[in-house]
Amino acid sequence: ECFAPFRGPRCDEEDLGEPQASVRPYSAAVHYIVNEEPVHVAELLHALRNLWRHFNQRYDYPVLVFHDGLSPQVRARLSAAAP
Secondary structure: OOOOOEEOOOOOEEOOOOHHHHHOOOOOOEEEEEOOOHHHHHHHHHHHHHHHHHHHHHHOOOEEEEEOOOOHHHHHHHHHHOO
């Protein structure tokens, strides 16, 4: 599990976002809280895809997912839904 702004299998890739992120007059992030119940995971996957399609593809805000122990399979699905 990586802490922002790091990504990758060993959390050694620093993701500073798009260049416009460094010139914003404010700092912000989008956060979600989820458990591994299938309905909650499905809702989060839907939300992440919509967030990317309608907002984050252009503005590139960090997305933080707080959880109480998601399986590696669910984490991989969530990572794929939020490029």
